[in-house]
Amino acid sequence: MSEWAADPSYETFVLNMGPQHPATHGALRVKLRMDGEYIxxxxxxxxxxxxxxxxxxxxxxxxxxxxxxxxxxxLSALSYNHGYVSAVERAxxxxxxxxxxxxxxxxxxxxxxxxxxxxxxxxxLDLGGFTPLLYAMxxxxxxxxxxxxxxxxxxxxCYFRFGGLYNDVDDDFEAGARAIVKRMRDKxxxxxxxxxxxxxxxxxxxxxxxxxxxxxxxYGATGPVARGSGIPYDVRRHEPYSVYPELDFDIPVYEQGxxxxxxxxxxxxxxxSLRIIxxxxxxxxxxxxxxxxxxxxxxxxxxxxxxxxxxxxGSFGVRLVSDGTNTxxxxxxxxxxxxxxxxxxxxxxxxxxxxxxxxxxxxxxxxPDIDR
Amino acid sequence: xxxxxKEIFDGGKSLLVGLGITFKQMIQPVVTERYxxxxxxxxxxxxxxxxxxxxxxGNNKCIACGMCQRxxxxxxxxxxxxxPEGAKKKVLTFYRLDFTTCSLCGIxxxxxxxxxxxxxxxxxxxxxxxxxxxFDLLKRCEERRR
Numbered sequence: 001m002s003e004w005a006a007d008p009s010y011e012t013f014v015l016n017m018g019p020q021h022p023a024t025h026g027a028l029r030v031k032l033r034m035d036g037e038y039i040x041x042x043x044x045x046x047x048x049x050x051x052x053x054x055x056x057x058x059x060x061x062x063x064x065x066x067x068x069x070x071x072x073x074x075l076s077a078l079s080y081n082h083g084y085v086s087a088v089e090r091a092x093x094x095x096x097x098x099x100x101x102x103x104x105x106x107x108x109x110x111x112x113x114x115x116x117x118x119x120x121x122x123x124x125l126d127l128g129g130f131t132p133l134l135y136a137m138x139x140x141x142x143x144x145x146x147x148x149x150x151x152x153x154x155x156x157x158c159y160f161r162f163g164g165l166y167n168d169v170d171d172d173f174e175a176g177a178r179a180i181v182k183r184m185r186d187k188x189x190x191x192x193x194x195x196x197x198x199x200x201x202x203x204x205x206x207x208x209x210x211x212x213x214x215x216x217x218x219y220g221a222t223g224p225v226a227r228g229s230g231i232p233y234d235v236r237r238h239e240p241y242s243v244y245p246e247l248d249f250d251i252p253v254y255e256q257g258x259x260x261x262x263x264x265x266x267x268x269x270x271x272x273s274l275r276i277i278x279x280x281x282x283x284x285x286x287x288x289x290x291x292x293x294x295x296x297x298x299x300x301x302x303x304x305x306x307x308x309x310x311x312x313x314g315s316f317g318v319r320l321v322s323d324g325t326n327t328x329x330x331x332x333x334x335x336x337x338x339x340x341x342x343x344x345x346x347x348x349x350x351x352x353x354x355x356x357x358x359x360x361x362x363x364x365x366x367x368p369d370i371d372r
Numbered sequence: 373x374x375x376x377x378k379e380i381f382d383g384g385k386s387l388l389v390g391l392g393i394t395f396k397q398m399i400q401p402v403v404t405e406r407y408x409x410x411x412x413x414x415x416x417x418x419x420x421x422x423x424x425x426x427x428x429x430g431n432n433k434c435i436a437c438g439m440c441q442r443x444x445x446x447x448x449x450x451x452x453x454x455x456p457e458g459a460k461k462k463v464l465t466f467y468r469l470d471f472t473t474c475s476l477c478g479i480x481x482x483x484x485x486x487x488x489x490x491x492x493x494x495x496x497x498x499x500x501x502x503x504x505x506x507f508d509l510l511k512r513c514e515e516r517r518r
Contacts (some may be wrong), residue, residue, distance in 0.1 A: 066443035067477040131394055138403050152419035152491065158477040166478060167417070194393045199383030 012040050015353075019048050023126045023357045026367030030344070030360075032353070036137055039356055042348040044341050050371040057331030061161070062088050062298040065331070070156040072335060073369040075118055076312035077157045078104075078147075079112040085160045086241060087307035087318035091300035092162065094291055094321075100164040101243045102284040105149065105176060107159065108309075109273040109280070113184065114143040115312035116266045116273075119364045123263070124195060126361040127204055129282050132195050139187055146176045162298055163291035174281055181274050188271065196267065205260035209359025212257055220339040223314025224269065225363055228262035230255040235310040247279050259362040266364070297326050313364055337369040412495075419476045420492040422469060424513040430512050433488035440480035440489060446473040449480060456515040464510060471497075471505040 018029040026049035033041040037044075053072060057065045069084040070077035070079050082104055089096060121136030145153045150169050151159040195201060216226040226233050234251045236244045252268035254261035300322040308317040314336025321330040340363050348356045405412055414420070415488020424432040452466035481489045499505060 060445055063479060064443070066479070067445055067475040071475075135397070141403075149415040149417060152415075152417040152478070153476060157474070158475070161482075166482070170417075190393055194390050197386045198390055199386045 006355075017357075019037045022153055023360060024149050024367065025122065025365070028341070028365070028370065032348075032356075034180075034353070037352050037354075039348050039351050039353060040344045042356070044344055046136070046338075047371055049368060051368070053372045054331055054333055057328050057333075059327065061299075061326050062328065065328075066161075067156070067158045070158050071315075072333065072372055073311060073313060073337065073366045074155055075115040075366055076108075076111050077155065077312035078108045078159065079309055079317060081160045082242070083158060083307060083309040083311070083316045083318050085162055085308065087305055087320050088162050088298060088300065090307050091303065091305040091320055091322055092295075092298050093300075094163045094294055096164055096291055098243070098285050099168075099287045100241070100289040100291075101177065102280050103165060103289065104160060105242055105244065105247070106277050106284070107150065108148060108281040109276045110143050110177065110180070111157075112312045113270050113273050114140045114147075116270050117143075118262075119266060119290050119312075120191070120195065123361045123364075124201065127201065127358055129195075129198075129201070132191070135187075135190070135194070139184065141335075142180055146173070146180060149173070149176070149348060163294035165289045168289045177277055177281055181278050184270065184274055188267070191267065194267060197272050202260065204355075205258065205263060205362070207256075207258050208355045209259045209347060209351065209362065210257045211343060213338055215343050215346060219343040221314070221343055222339065223310070223312070223336050223364075224265040225314065225340050225343075227251065227253050228265045228362075229257040233315075234309050235315045239308060241307070241309060243280070243283075244276075246283065249276050249279075250287050258337075259359050262362040263366075299324060299326050307350075308334070311336060313366065313369070315341060333372050335369045335372055337363075337365045338372075341370055412494040414495060418491065418495070419478060419495055420494040421471045421474060421476075421497075421507065422480060422489050422509070423492040424467065424509050425488050425490050426513060426516065432464060432468070432510070433486045435488070436462040436464045436487055437485060439483045439485060443479050443483045445477060445479065446471040446475060467509040469507045469509055471507060472502050 012033050012035050015034050016029060017032055018024045019027045029045040029048065031043045031045055032039050053068050057069060066081070066084070069080040072080050112290060117136040117140040121133035124132045137365070148154050149156070150173055151157045151166070188326070189236045211221070211225065211229050213226075213231050215221070216229050216231055222233060225368045232251055232253045241272055249272045252265050252272065254264055300320070302324045303322055305320045305322070306317060308315050315334070316336055317334035318336065319330070320328055321334035323329040344360060344363065347359065351359065426433060427433055436451060438451060439449050441449045447471040450466070450468040451464065453462040453464050455462050478491070482489065497505070
């Protein structure tokens with residue numbers, strides 16, 4: 001806080017952004033101490049939709065917790081499914097057939113693209129541009145239709161199972177996925193022409209809301225927020241899991257740390273996800289999608305297990321403490337949005353309110369993920 | 373000074389390019405579904421609420437073992453069965469699904485030993501009270517028989 005703001009005779013006022021605010025996309029409240037249009041202090045107030053997911057994990061069996069994982073970050077539910085099943089598989093020592101792992105990766109990447117597309121639309125909507133939302137929704141719809149044909153649901157998926165998948169994909173899946181890859185490749189230049197190059201958007205994002213790499217390390221920010229600040233951290237590369245080591249993809253990193261960098265990271269990630277899907281479809285072997293010897297009641301041996309995956313918003317980790325019974329002793333869920341929102345207070349200091357809203361949108365927060 | 377005019381020129385151009393894209397989109401065919409007039413067709417794997425499967429004779433395949441009820445994460449299934457005199461197997465007498473708490477995870481369908489459950493394709497569910505979403509599946513099964 002600057003000197004004049006610390007002076008008690010200097011007049012500031014408190015402004016509440018949220019809990020019901022279009023830019024927070026959910027029930028998140030940010031308490032702002034304002035000096036006119038400038039923010040002196042910002043404090044996110046969490047917990048409005050806390051649902052005790054971690055506690056729920058302790059009083060139900062391992063399988064029964066599955067539907068909960070799709071309801072943390074509902075926009076990339078498959079990544080969360082993946083993180084949880086992999087954690088339990090690691091604990092119980094279950095090996096997954098290769099085909100199932102490939103299908104997991106392909107569906108997760110499709111889900112990542114749909115999540116980023118929705119974010120792009122909603123983010124530009126926050127900044128006052130309505131049209132891109134409709135185009136993004138149209139493309140996202142194709143992905144949701146494909147995933148619906150495979151998983152049976154459109155948003156809160158519950159598709160993965162310990163040892164494999166709920167069911168194998170149908171014959172149309174490969175053609176459908178390839179059609180989406182082609183469609184998105186054709187559409188991406190349109191997005192860049194319409195959004196990335198738009199002068200109004202660039203003026204509002206470039207150089208606005210800088211987040212330094214140091215700040216990301218301090219608050220544990222991951223995902224596109226960290227990669228937009230020059231930290232090349234991606235769980236898929238640094239703690240490889242599933243079949244990611246066999247796939248060739250780049251980690252987009254931008255050094256600027258402003259809102260535009262975070263936007264560009266996500267746009268580039270869509271391209272990389274398309275590459276992953278294409279390679280996955282090429283390399284996917286035939287075979288079973290379910291491991292043969294999976295016990296009906298999962299009872300992992302006593303111990304402490306951790307598994308992290310790269311969700312659309314950053315590193316999602318599951319820490320599982322097992323006491324040998326059929327329910328977890330402790331289930332800690334490390335959600336990326338919680339860390340990403342934590343740095344808002346420091347980063348927003350001294351910003352204009354309108355710029356802070358733009359920066360807030362660029363963090364890509366999903367509120368149920370913050371309040372687990 | 374030339375940089376200033378270049379910025380104005382580039383900025384104006386970017387806006388015109390954007391307008392061109394929206395204009396092109398305007399003359400494209402409509403992508404939205406006119407929902408109440410044209411009903412979407414649900415894919416075969418669509419997960420609606422669960423329903424009892426009927427065999428060739430139109431009877432349900434349930435043996436009232438209670439696996440679905442036990443495995444359900446939210447406890448939205450209540451079943452009752454009894455053994456009629458002289459019969460070998462239990463017969464289902466009551467199957468209630470409280471759809472208000474169901475999360476469509478599919479664990480009940482998966483855990484059923486006789487494949488007696490399936491997902492319905494119903495998506496037009498709207499009601500005025502919570503009671504509208506408590507389904508008597510046995511009754512539904514009988515009704516479909518008629």
